Amino acid sequence: MxxxxxxxxxxxxxxxxxxxxxxxxxxxxxxKWDEERDMTTNGKEELVYYYKTNDQGQKLVLDKYVKRLIFIRSDKFYKRSIKQIKIDGVVLDVSSDPFSRYPEQTAIVFENKDEVLKKLFLAKKIEFNVLYGRDEALSTFQIK
Missing domain, CATH: 1.20.5 (Single alpha-helices involved in coiled-coils or other helix-helix interfaces)
Known part of the structure; x- marks a missing residue:
């Protein structure tokens, strides 16, 4: 032995x-992020999206394929814009673009996509102001 x-x-x-x-x-x-799986339109590839839903029923989707965030809120005000987001308290300038086919969805895009995507994936708190013309609403997502 x-x-x-x-x-x-x-x-x-x-x-x-x-x-x-x-x-x-x-x-x-x-x-930290919940997963959602979807098939490509040709049905050959499975895509994985990460998302969080907050207490207000809003959804934030981390799209790692196009390297953007997608903010989803069902409301009557489809003309919305987002100019800044806070990732764990650090302010980041962004631009937003509504989807024409899905008016409840708004794409949030940023420069330095790879760096920001990594910060978003590791974030504990994401918050931003959504502008509806002159009206403003705060959206907060806790990532636990």
Whole structure:
């Protein structure tokens, strides 16, 4: 029978604990956003979108394919614009573009798409003001 030293056993246990910890942390990062799956129009590829819904029934979709956010709010005011968002308290200038076929949806686009997408994916809180002409409404999304 092979003899294992106490140092080897402790080293092996530490590695196992580190692997388990790394797995749990990686699962926690992906668990923050809810997932929604959709097939492409030709039905050959499955797309995964990440989203959050807030207490007001609004939905924020993280579109990693086009590298943008999509704000969804069903209301009678379809002419809306978003000029800034806050990601964990840091202000970021953005532009918005409503979808002509889906008036309840507004695309939020930004420069440095890869950098901002990473910040959004790791964010704990996203907030922004939605402008309806002169009226303003605050939307907040807690990512837990």
């Amino acid at each position: 092979k003899h294992f030293s106490q140092k080897k056993i402790i080293s092996t246990l530490r590695r196992a604990a580190l692997l388990i910890f790394a797995f749990m942390v990686s699962q926690g990062v992906h668990a």
